[in-house]
Amino acid sequence: MKTRRIDNYGKINRDKILSFRWDKKNYTGFEGDTLASALLANKIGIVGRSFKYHRPRGIFSSGVEESGALVTIGSKDRRDPNVRATTQELYNGLEASGQNAFPNVNFDLAGINNYLGRFFAAGFYYKTFMGIPPLEWGKGTAIWMFFEKFIRKAAGMGSASGLPDPDTYEHAHDFCDLIVVGSGPSGVAAAIEAAEKKLDVILVEQDSLIGGNQLAENDFDNSQIKNQLENLGIKIMTRTTAFGLYDNCVVGLLERVTDHISAPNLNIPRQRFWTIRAKHIIVGAGAIERHIAFNNNDIPGVMTVNASKHYLNRYGVLTGKRIAIATNNDSVYETAHQLSEAGADITVLDSRSNFEIETNKNFEIRKGYVPYNINGSKKIHSLDVSKSENMNKYETINCDQVLLSGGWSPAVHLLSHRGVRPKWDYSNACFLPSDSKENITMVGSSRGLWNKNDCIASGIAGTTDALNRLGISKTNYFFPKPGGWKNPIQPLYEVKYKKSRSKSFVDYQHDVTTDDVRLAHREGFISVEHLKRYTTLGMANDQGKMGNIIGLSLMAELLNKEIPEVGTTVFRPPYTPVPIGALSGRNVGKHFRPLRVTPMHQWNIDHGAKMIEVGLYQRPWYYPKENETLSDSYIREASTVRKTVGICDVTSLGKIAIQGPDSTEFLNRIYSNGFSKLQVGKARYGIMLRDDGIVMDDGTSWRLAENEYFMTTSTGEAAKVMSWLEELLQTRWTDLNVNVTSVSEQWAGVSVAGPKSREVLNNCVDDSLVVNNNNLPFMGVTSTFLKGNIPCRIARISFSGELAFEVYVKSDFANTMMDLLWANAKKYDGCLYGLEALGALRVEKGHVTAAELDGRVTIDDAGLSKMASTKKSYIGSAMRKRGVLKNNDREILVGFFPSNLKETFNAGTIVCEKNNIKGQGIGRITSVTYSPELGHWIGLGFVKGGLDKWKDIILVGADPVRNKQMNLKVVSPHMIDPKGERMYA
Amino acid sequence: MIRINCPYCGERDHSEFSYGGDATINYPSLDASEKEWTEAIFFRKNIKGFQFETWHHSNGCRMWLVVERSTVTHEIKSVKPCHPDLQKVVENNK
Amino acid sequence: MMPGNHEFYEHSLKLWENLSHELNYNVMFSQRAHVSLFHSPGAKDSVSRIYNIMRLHGTDAELWDLKTLKKKIPHLNYHNSRFPILGAAVQKRAGNARHDAVAWGYARAADTLGVDILQNCEVTGFTRKNGNIESIQTSRGIIKGKKIGFAVAGNTSVLWQMAELGNLPIESHKLQAFVSEAVKPLLDQVVVYGVGGAHFYISQSDKGSMVFGGDLDWYKSYAQRGNLPMVQDVAEAAMAIFPSLGRIRLLRHWAGVMDMTMDGSFFICKTPISNLYLNAGWNYGGFKASPASGWYFADLIANESPHNYVQNHNLERFEKGINIDERGAGPDPKLHG
Incomplete structure (x- = not known):
């Protein structure tokens, strides 16, 4: 038989055949397959190699908890390492390969590590490689760094492309009353109940189909449910994972938009990162079946029981022919029955000796039996089983598959993100969610309910809880009691192997064995957090979804404590890994930060400006002529300013309108120098200190009227100064009657500097008298008109040390102003000058900028002692000489x-x-x-x-x-x- | 995400706001001693629990707000404008 | 950049270099080079000032031009960056270490030397006698001691107030940390950069995970949980210089509580209580200082007076106007990165 696919099973579309490549060979599957189900159908057993020992890894699960089938998908710049084959939908032309193996997963040279196990036990790195072995002679880090190179190469799982990611991602936002995570029976019941009570509901499902674990049922059809949800106006988001819960009921979602499509439209984002702001969250995230630790429990062909049910009923794949099922609970019997009906030869080993179950004569149930050891390396040949009371004797049963169910762990991860610690439930041998003070309610099997009716009831109760908490209703409700199996579960985490060292795996991907946990214990790493870090248990891609409880139980046993006394590690977001590209959305490349430009940005470029980044702004750096270098150009520009005239865009300076009867008093308090005697029509250079007496910023303030000033700040500190002024007025000096408004974007400014600047300006203003030396003396200010009736403000201010003016017009007139000034400056052999020349001019004059005022400099350090008034108190005056x-x-x-x-x-x-x-x-x-x-x-x-x-x-x-x-x-x-x-x- | 209910703009993400600091500091007069200023500028209660703190709605209405928030759970109990006159306006509009 | 500061950190680095041998525990200190990118001529000049001072102290420091940088780290965003990468300031002896191993190695060595380490033992109060602290009350009983040291980053203010000492120049803020899925070697150095209001660092662990982070969450917090806006910011900063990270997946993110001080520098000093000593305020540069932090703290406790290198790292420096601050951001704890 070439395929494990069987007729009359599954929800796949057998009319749509999809071809795909696995490790450079061609295979086919059907629409509706995952890569895992297609690989299983094609009888591919080994799909990866483990992290440390490079042991062959098969497919362990059918979902997000997968820690074996991590593969690389795609090629070139779209290569995705570490993709779970169990959640990757198959598409036509999909290219996948095994990873962490050379030359391939079937024959991996690093498999030798398996035989060097004693060197690779937990924490071995910490004890070796410091010096020359075996005595670790040496000093310094050279020897470690020599070994480190090889260790790094051996570590890691898949390899990244190293090329820029060509795909686009999107940020999206939404609001709702209730977000329901999970579309199993409880989530759907909650959503329907809420929608009927008129709540605005979003239902999120990580799978491509709604239904949750019902998708593993043979007769389940979700179309009716889907219709009902849609008719109620519920927003259904499939292929969407709620990866994290944050403050105030904010949920982070990852929607996989095109990962299942063979040739996606490149105008559609690959994935969307959603920020949902909900009023209440209901989590019906299900439960995850655990495996059991025993020797060689990692051989390809080992799988959870529920996974094999999924493969049978959803994908029409019978995962084994002779199947041994090892369990400690009731949940496996329905699956055993169905697998048997489908033609498999089933033996159930149940660790419990006394229990009643509706037996079906099709298969054997061996009560009181546990799995002891798997024989085989790349596939299962047989299973040694023993009586749970007496493990010195064992017998061997032939099988090609071993299915495990060591109990179920409710998916409490999302609640754990909120810092809510789960509590251990002895009767169900699992952690159950505790109640949250926040508006979060857990329902269904994620609160430990094992049967469908209880799940549905809990969903309705969950919505009632939400309505009560939102103040919409005051209805009594109750949640069904956790559990629901006929016979109690019997805790079974590990079957101890009596011979030499065992490789009983707790964490499949990271190769954490039960011996590693014991070693950690011997070395004193007994707290859960230390255990995790020392052995790396729970730190692999699945973050311990399957293995954590087993590790915890082993530690509890070693410490002679109960599991709850040992504690549980805190699950951190994300629930499943999220691409960094999705989190950054569109804000990549040039869009990393917004670009600020002045209104004459294009004008500057058109006139030859080379630009430079200054904060978020781009400003003209220099205006080269022909083959001029930066140096040629700025020297020419600066000389021209000193000789005739130059024009420089200074729009990026911060500009603040200060208005109100107490404006003068306000300026007098924030500037170190006096402002009380500044006349209307005059400007003054001022220095602001911080509370601690250090210089914060400098700039000019122009008195336009009795109660009105126009303040300029440096480019870099503009936003900070604005916030600072607002803070002072709104929090400290609430008695002052002053209003501050940022007008940075409203005004375009240029500096016209040089001995000929007045003549240039003369030609540009309507009334040439306004700029003569009498009407506009040094530091004089005037509001007037440029030719063409353009209102402007002119101040005679000099940064360059030349006769100079700053001219401001409304931003809309920026280009007109530039044309006008430039046309006239040219008549005097003037130039346009950029930041580099501006810098040269101010350095010659000894004027300070951010390079000098670096936040550590006092007003005296900057040589500006005379700017510190002794006649008044101001911000920083008390502290500037401490x-x-x-x-x-x-x-x-x-x-x-x-x-x-x-x-x-x-x-x-x-x-x-x-x-x-x-x-x-x-x-x-x-x-x-x-x-x-x-x-x-x-x-x-x-x-x-x-x-x-x-x-x-x-x-x-x-x-x-x-x-x-x-x-x-x-x-x-x-x-x-x-x-x-x-x-x- | 902390959601702050701005009295002027409504409930918004905290990323629209800038955190200021301890709202209970009494800044001394400008001519007060170095000692008083040192205490006000540099020393903090650094409360673990509910505290009054300032936030600036820098990407919104530019109002400075006093927020009563837990530094442990981030839960917010109250939001008011810092300026007493604005506080009165908000009160009167309730 | 104050006298002493450089010597302190250089001493720390020297201790790092031999730490594995001293502790007989491999802390995996890997001197893979600390590469600090610059994006403008002005930034190159300001970083040159710091690296010149390092050189003048005899510490290695160099500038890499664009050509060298491209050769050493080929995957950076040299073509489509919002802020052009012009080069980098490099300290080759710097690098990273396995932080858990550092803690365990120290704990094991301390234990060997006769130090009692009491785990899960929360301090709940102090008993004072004649102005001194006579004993500490803990969740596991009373402990008496002649000298008491506080080294409780994140919760320094809480203990300080428990000892009725009033306020400290510290605010607790949270810093998020990020770890990706493990991939084969992609980055051999520690790369940091700061531009456009962003601050970012990244390196690859020996296990293969990309380990990275950025700014504080910007509001005071004792919660060990981050929020989404900073997750997004950090991801953007990652993609800005490392566009191939787009398809690498974030595996885990969490937050730690940092003692952010009013000037961005730490405290190793005596306190108003004569038998109480303070080691606090590490902002988020504490890890690189760990060996020296312990060394100078022990020196202070043993000799009753601070070593020259840390003599200004006390609570009086603010009133005295002593500026250790490396960024000049002013008295606002959240601004000291």
Whole structure:
């Protein structure tokens, strides 16, 4: 027989044949298959290799708990490692391969690790590889790092493409009254009840079909349920996993939109990450069947009982011919019966000696028997079984499959995300969810209910609970009692192997064995959290969905405690792994952060600007002519400004309108210098300190009217200053009658600088008188019109040290303003200048920017002591001279020249005394430029004690990371025109 | 997600807001001593449990709010504007 | 960048380098290089300042230009990045270690030296006598001691107030951590970057998981649970420099509570109670400091006075205006990354 597929079973569409490739060979399956069911149908037993020992791994489950069938899907830049074959829907042309194996999963050279087991027991890395074995001689990290290379290569599971992910992902948002997780009987009952009570309901199902575990039933048809849900207006989201619960009933969902489609439309996102804000959450996430630890319990052909029922009834695949079922509970008998009906030869080993079950004569039930050891390596040949009371004797039964059911664990994961610890239920041998104070209700088998009617009742009760908590109703309700089996479960986690070392697996993927748990115990790793970290139990892709309880029970036994005394590890989100691409959505590549541009952005580019990133802004960096380099260009631009005139886009400065009767008082409190005497029509440069007395920002404020100011801030601090002003007015100085409004986006600004700037402006304003020296003296402000009736604000402010003006117009007029100014500047051989030239000009003048005001500098350090008023108190005045801040050996702003004027230097250079070039040095260079005016490189920076101390003493600039060192001369930071004659011109 | 019920905008994700800090600090007068200012600026109760704290609706109405929130569960008991006059307006509109 | 700070961290690194041997426990300290990307000429200059100081202290530090960086880490986003990658500042001796192994190795070594380690033992109160702390009440009984040290990151304020010492320059914030599914080797270094308001770090564990994280959740919290906006932010930051991570899946994320201080620097100091010593305020740089943190704390407790390197790491530094702050962000604990 070439296939395990049998007729008359399954919900697959046998008319639609799908072809797929597994490890470079062609196979077929049917529409409705998962990759796992198709592989099983094609009798492929080995689908992977385990993490440490590289043991062959088969398919253990039919769902998200899978820890064996992790495969790689797709190729090139769409290669997906570590995909669970059990949840990957089959599509035409699907390409899959086994992983963590060379050359392939059937014959893996690293399988040798299996025989080196004693070296690979839990925690072995911690005891070895430090030095030269066996005595670990040596020092330092070299030997470990030598071994580490090989260990890293051997570790990992699948390999990632390393190529940029070509797919797109989407963020989506929704709101609802109730979100129901899981579409089994309880979830559906809850959703219907809620919709009938007029709640707005979203029902989420990770599977492609609704129904939950009913999909494993032979006669289950979900179409009627689906119709009913749809008619009630319930939003059904299939292929969608609720991966995490967060504060305030917010649920994170991952919707797999195209992962099941062979050639998806690339305009559709591959996946969607949903943020759902619900008022109540009902979780009916089901329960997960556990396996049993015994020797060789990992041989391909081992599976949970419920999985084989799924494969039979949903996919028409009979997973074995001679099947041994090992159990400790009632849940397997229906499956045993169905498998037997379907033609398999069944033996049930039930660890319980005394119980009643409606037997079917088709198969043998061996009461009081447990599985002891599997014989076989790549597939099962036979199973050794023994009586649970006497394990010294065993007998062997021939079989090709072993199905396990060690009990069921309710999926309490989502509740665990909220920090709610589950409680152990002895009678059902499982953790049950505790009640949550938040609006979260657990229903169905995730609260330990094993039969369908109880599940349905719990769903209705869950919705009543939700309605009560939402204040919509006040109805009594009760949840059915946990359990529902006729005979009690008998705890069975491990069957101890008497011979030498056993490989009884607790965690299949990470190869954590029962011996590893014992070793951890011997070495004192007895707390659950330590056990987990030491053995890596529960840290694999399935996060311990199947194995955790077994590990816990073993530890409890070793400690002579009960399971609840040992505790449980906290499950963290996500419930199942979520691609990082989905979480980042569309905010990738250039869209990582928004791009801010000024209204004349395109104008600048059209006029040759090369742009540079400044925060979120792009600003003109330089405007090269022909083949000019950055350096050629900025030197030309700066020289032109000093010679004639230049125009620079300064729109990115923060702009704040300050209005109200107490505006002057407000400015007087936030700036270190006085503002009370500033006349209408004048601007003033001001410095703001933080509460702790350190400089926060600088800028200008223009008095437009008695009670109205226009404030500019630096580009970088604009948002912070705005929030700060609002905070002061709304929380500290609530008696002040002032309103602040950000108008940064409303105004476009340029600086017109240079000896010819007034003439240029003269030609651009309607009334040329307004900009003459009388009407607009230094720091004067006027509101007037540019030609063409464009309202504007002009202030005579200079950053460059030249005669200069800042002109602001409404953003809509930005390009018109630029055209006008540029046309006139050209007449004087003017230029457009960018940030680099702006920097050169201000460094020459000794003006500070963010490079100097780095959040550690006091107003005195910055050489601006005269800006600190002594006649008033202001923010930071109490603190600016505390302790060492008043010392006179602090690093003070100075200028630097290279001693040899032909030399260059970099910002970031450390300034040292000549015979002591080490450590912190005595200062630093913060900004440098070539000075066209002086004809050599100059710098701004700080040095201990300032100019007075180091005048005429040669210092050394050390820049080892750029292999530079040079002698330096300390000079005044005001390197040109120290008296400001040009500005006042 | 913490959901903050802004008195002006309604209930919104906390990512629309910026966390300020302890809302119970009494900032001293501008000419108070270094000691008083040091205490106000640098030292915090750092309550584990419910505390009054400020949030700025920076991507919304720009109002500064006093929020009573648990620093353990993130549960919010109350949200009010910081400014007393705005508080009155909210009260009167109830 | 204050005197002492560099020496402290360099000492820490030296202790790291021999820690496995000293503890006879492999903490898997892997000196795989710490690579700090820069994205603008200005950022290159500011990082050069710090790395120059390291060099002038005799510590290795270098700049990688774009060509070198591309060769060493080929998978970064060199072509389609919102903020261009221009190069990196590199410390080759830095790297990562297996954090659990560090804790276990220390615990085992301490135990061997005669230290009693009491697990699951919560401090519930203090008994004072003559101004000193005479004994500690715990969930497992009373413990008397001559000297008491606090090293309870995240909960420092809680114990401080239990000892009736008032307020501290600390706020508790939470930082999320992220681990992906294990994949074959993809990244050999520790890569960090900060631009556009984002801050991000990533490395690959020996097991194959990508281990990464970003900023605080931005609000004060003692909850060890993160929220979605920061999950999204961190994923965006990951994709911004590492676009091939799109198909790698997040396996687990959680949050830890951090002592965020008012200036971003730690405390190893004496306290108003003469037999109580404080080790706190590690913000989120504590792991790299662990060996030195213990060393200087022990030195303080044994010698009753702080070593020169940590002499300013006390509670009085704020009033004294002593600035250790490495970022200059001002007195707002959430801003010190």
